[in-house]
Amino acid sequence: MRRTLLTIAVTAGLTSMLQAQEFGLNKGDILLEGQINIHSSKDKNADLKNSYFRFSPKVGYFLSDKFAVGVDLGFSKTNREELGTNNNIFKSKYNEFKVGAFGRYYFLNIGERFKAYSELNMAYHQGKTTMAVDYDDVKSNYFAANGGIGANFFLTKNVALGYSFGNIIGFSTSKIDEEGAKSKNQFYLNVNSFNNFFETGQFSLTFKL
Numbered sequence: 001m002r003r004t005l006l007t008i009a010v011t012a013g014l015t016s017m018l019q020a021q022e023f024g025l026n027k028g029d030i031l032l033e034g035q036i037n038i039h040s041s042k043d044k045n046a047d048l049k050n051s052y053f054r055f056s057p058k059v060g061y062f063l064s065d066k067f068a069v070g071v072d073l074g075f076s077k078t079n080r081e082e083l084g085t086n087n088n089i090f091k092s093k094y095n096e097f098k099v100g101a102f103g104r105y106y107f108l109n110i111g112e113r114f115k116a117y118s119e120l121n122m123a124y125h126q127g128k129t130t131m132a133v134d135y136d137d138v139k140s141n142y143f144a145a146n147g148g149i150g151a152n153f154f155l156t157k158n159v160a161l162g163y164s165f166g167n168i169i170g171f172s173t174s175k176i177d178e179e180g181a182k183s184k185n186q187f188y189l190n191v192n193s194f195n196n197f198f199e200t201g202q203f204s205l206t207f208k209l
Contacts, residue, residue, distance in 0.1 A: 023112040023154040024065070030209040031060035031068055031104075033162060035202055048081040048089065058102065066106045072121055074098035096127040113154040119164075120147050139177035146170035152206050162204035166190065 037054040053076065060070025076096045084090040100123025108116040125142035146167040152160040168190055175183040 023157050025062060025068075025106060025115070025208065027062050027064050029062040029068075031058070031062065031070065032207040032209065033058040033060070033204050035204045037202070048083060049079070050081060051079045053077045056098070060102070060104065068104045070102055070104075072098070072100040072102050072123055074100075074123070074125075091131070093130045094127060095130075096125055098123050098125045100124060114151065115154070116149065116151045118147070118149050121145070140174060141177065142172065142174040144170060144172040150201075158208050160206040160208070162206045163201055164204065165201045 034055070034057040036056075037052065039050075039052040041050045042048070054074065055076075056072070056074040058070055058072050060068040062068045074097070076094075076098075078094040080092050080094075082090045082092075100121055102119055102121035104117050104119045106115050106117045110116070122145045123143070125144070127140045127142065129138040129140070131137075147169045148165060148167040150162060150164040152162050154160040169188070170190075171185075171187045173183050173185045175181055
């Protein structure tokens with residue numbers, strides 16, 4: 001009887017501890033988040049290969065229970081093969097580095113685990129295109145400011161699955177590093193994000209320290 005009561009007490013205690021886990025965000029917490037994108041394709045008819053890799057880590061600090069600021073970094077690499085004249089294969093590589101800053105505000109909680117946020121970010125991109133044939137490398141500079149929404153679903157109190165629904169509004173300016181080149185400016189309002197966010201969105205893994 002005592003053993004049964006002890007087992008019930010221990011089980012009740014563990015259940016209470018698990019239920020008492022806090023899935024909230026607090027002032028002073030550190031946010032670590034990252035996205036990895038890998039894509040590879042091959043055209044067997046033309047023997048063409050294409051690949052893409054991108055890694056985008058974020059580090060943030062919570063100034064309050066709902067607002068965080070941080071840095072946003074990124075690296076991407078693209079390899080492309082295209083069929084040129086006389087059935088020659090034209091190869092090119094594009095590498096890009098990104099450094100930026102972001103501000104994130106958590107505005108909605110659904111239960112304890114699901115938390116939606118809005119985010120503003122600004123980033124500077126620098127890219128370089130390298131041709132396999134005898135051409136000079138082409139360098140480019142790119143600046144962008146975007147606003148969008150996303151959400152985190154906490155699997156544990158420190159680990160969450162993230163999903164960015166895509167940028168809703170943004171501005172960008174880009175320029176090729178060549179003499180006489182002019183900058184290109186673009187402003188967009190992507191209201192269709194709410195209709196196709198499963199196509200434009202991206203998953204990530206989030207850690208709270």
